[in-house]
Amino acid sequence: MRHWLTGVGLAGALMSAGPVLAQSDDPDRTRSAPADGSAEEFESAPLQAGSDRLLSTAEDRTGLTIQLPADGAAMWMDQRDLALLSGRNQVAFQDLPADLHPDSLDWSTDTLPELTRLRRVQPAQADAPHWRGEVFIEEGGSRRLRLSYATPGLSAAIHYRLRLDGATEAEAGELTRIVTVHNDRREPVPAADLTAVNARGEAVALGPIDGLEPGSALQHLADEPMAVEVTPTLIARAQGDQPIAAPDVATVARHWTIAGFDAPVDGASVRVFTNEQGGQTPLGRGRFQATAADGEATLTAGVSSAVRIERLQADYRNRGAEGTEIAWRLGLSNTTDRPQTVHLDERIDGAWAIVEGEDDWQRVPTGLQRTIELDGGEQREVGYRVRLR
Incomplete structure (x- = not known):
């Protein structure tokens, strides 16, 4: 009984002492009873300015441009609008490519100078964004952020x-x-x-x-x-300083000069087709070789049977200190009933001098060249002799 009376007395003393402040589990939240003794209670919850985390996804993106090079990494330009609050903001980017080169990552400082650091989240945190950063904004609002980065593949x-x-x-x-x-x-x-x-x-x-x-x-x-304007011809290339044991049939390739288009890309791949047989027939694939003329390039693609060229080594002798002489005879046959133009390109390496055929052939840095016009069904033989030193 004594203990019960003691408890009642203590309770009465506390009630007569007036309002008492009690601290809640949350240190930022204080609960109090009003001074007039009414039963109504109120809570005070002061909030810290800013947001704990702002997750930026593709929905914030206002533009994405990707530059694709012929060789090397692709460059991404990613533009976003971020809604930031006054105070501390933790920004997280969830959808940046996982394979971006970290040292290529850059972002605009003119529209968001407060963002000075981004941290990459470890790959083990699979559900977390790849990159995070903190910014303190004095005045909240919408800010535009431009990200740029490079990716392989x-x-x-x-x-x-x-x-x-x-x-x-x-x-x-x-x-x-x-x-x-x-x-x-x-x-x-x-x-x-x-x-x-x-x-x-x-x-x-x-x-x-x-x-x-x-x-x-x-x-x-x-x-x-x-x-475009197309000038067709045929071209046959051979190595004029290398002897052969038996007559050889040279490969005759189709060759065109293309003119009338802007900025031919030197080395660009070209596929050639024709509608000659009532449909689109592929002739071959080659690469553009730019010429000195504007809007012009040459192209070699595919093999032609319109002209047959048989190469015969007519002579090969050692002249001692004067060097070695080699002579060639080329038999050309137009197998069609239409005129054909053939360009002969004889490659000759090292030091050499032409002994016969100088008036018919043109000397170039790679050897000798000659262009021949053949009528339909015409056959012709041409040749030259060079001395290798």
Whole structure:
């Protein structure tokens, strides 16, 4: 009984002492009873300015542009709008590519100078964003952030398609520039504006894409087909300083000079087609070789049977201190009923001098060259002799 009376007395003393402040579990929250003794209670919860974490995803993105080089890493330009509060903000980027080069990551300091550091989250934290940073903003609002970074495995190859009007001897054609984008990464490419950069550093705008899955390719027509002027010829190359034991049939390749289009890309791959047989027939693939003339390039692609060239070693003798002489006879036969133009390119290495045929052949840094016009069905024999030193 004594203990119970003691408890009642203590309780009464506390109630008569007036309002008492009691601290809650949260140090920022204080609960109190009003001074007038009413039963109503209120809570005070002071909040710290700013947000604990702002998670930036693709929904914040206002633009994504990717530059695709012919060789090397692809450059991403990622633009976002961030809604920041006054005070401390922890910004996290969840959707940056996992394979980006860390040393290539850069971001704009003109629109968000408070963001001075980004930290990469360890790959073991699979559910966490890849990059995080903290900023303190005195006045909240929307800020624009531009991120740039490089990734491997994403490239673009620029090539051309040449369609000849009619036969292979056509003097007109249609040239189309095509860009093929390859995604060899493990991640898909999101919706973006693509730009391809050729070997000369010139940009070709490809426009927007909806996305590109890993291990896939996308073919894009860079511009409308261009009408070009085509000058057909045939070309046969051989090594004039190397003897042969028996007559040999030279390979005769198709060769064209293409003119009338802007900025031919030196070394660009070209596929050649013709409509000669009522359909699109492939003739071969080659590469553009730019010439000194503006808007002009040469192209060698495919093998022709229109002219047969048989190479015969007519003489080979050692002249002692004067060197070694080698003579050639080339038999040319036009197997068609149409005129054919053949360009002979005889490669000769080292020091040498021409002994016979000087008036018919032209000496060039690589050896001797000659262009011959053959009528339909015509056969002709030409030759030369050189002394190797």
